[in-house]
Amino acid sequence: MDNQLSRRRLLQWSIHLAAFYPVVSTGLYGCKNDAKNKKTPKQPVTPGEKKIPQDKPVDFLYYNQKSKVLHYPGLHKKNALDHAKELQKISIADWEKYLENEGTHFAKEHSGLTFEKLALLQFRSTHDMQKPLAITQRAFAKDYVRQNRFNWRVYDLLLQWMALNESIAMEEKWNRFSAAIQNADLATVRKVPKRMAWLKTKEDFDKRVAYITQQKNNYTERLQKRVI
Numbered sequence: 001m002d003n004q005l006s007r008r009r010l011l012q013w014s015i016h017l018a019a020f021y022p023v024v025s026t027g028l029y030g031c032k033n034d035a036k037n038k039k040t041p042k043q044p045v046t047p048g049e050k051k052i053p054q055d056k057p058v059d060f061l062y063y064n065q066k067s068k069v070l071h072y073p074g075l076h077k078k079n080a081l082d083h084a085k086e087l088q089k090i091s092i093a094d095w096e097k098y099l100e101n102e103g104t105h106f107a108k109e110h111s112g113l114t115f116e117k118l119a120l121l122q123f124r125s126t127h128d129m130q131k132p133l134a135i136t137q138r139a140f141a142k143d144y145v146r147q148n149r150f151n152w153r154v155y156d157l158l159l160q161w162m163a164l165n166e167s168i169a170m171e172e173k174w175n176r177f178s179a180a181i182q183n184a185d186l187a188t189v190r191k192v193p194k195r196m197a198w199l200k201t202k203e204d205f206d207k208r209v210a211y212i213t214q215q216k217n218n219y220t221e222r223l224q225k226r227v228i
Contacts, residue, residue, distance in 0.1 A: 058073045060089045060091060061073070062087055063090050064086055064087050068104040069106070069107055070105070070106045071110075072118075075107070075110040075114060092121070105144075106144070111138075111139055112144070112151040116139075119131075119132035119135040120228050123224070129161050129166075136158045137180040137181070139158075142183055149184045149185075150189075152196050155181065158180060159177065159198070159212070160219055162176060162177050170209070173205075173206075174205050174206065
């Protein structure tokens, strides 16, 4: 009699355990999945590009001796590294010397961002507006203007250097700016973003310059902290 009772209890216990197991296992599995999903996702890297820490500006450039093209690290494509024997590292301080050589130029598709980075590096080291201004306006030189004609970010940076440059009189800034971007031929551009409306007339340009001048300390601080 006792044996039969024990067998019944054992059978009942087994049935209860079998019914309860899926609930427990599902709960545990869900917890594991939640833990995985809460992990910080990795930041995607654009295919074909090398990721460079943005808070650590580089001190070198890549120079392809065969094509005579200069590449800013992190902006170059993988195919630029296919001919490693022809690629050499040069000091970033020597970029102007290399451009003096006939045929040498920066990778045109990244020229706008390259000149931006070089200008900001220059500003951090000298706190002078003249040289960064000269560097930035190179983006609108004949060799690079086609790639930067609609690069509104470069126009805006050039405006800031121009506005904050005290060596240029207020009445001269519009003419200097217009001369710097003349190769872009904006007069033939049908549509300009609303935020860039100051590009259209001297009156709007002067208003924007006046605002930046009034906020000089804020804009200067932003430029110093701007990610390179």
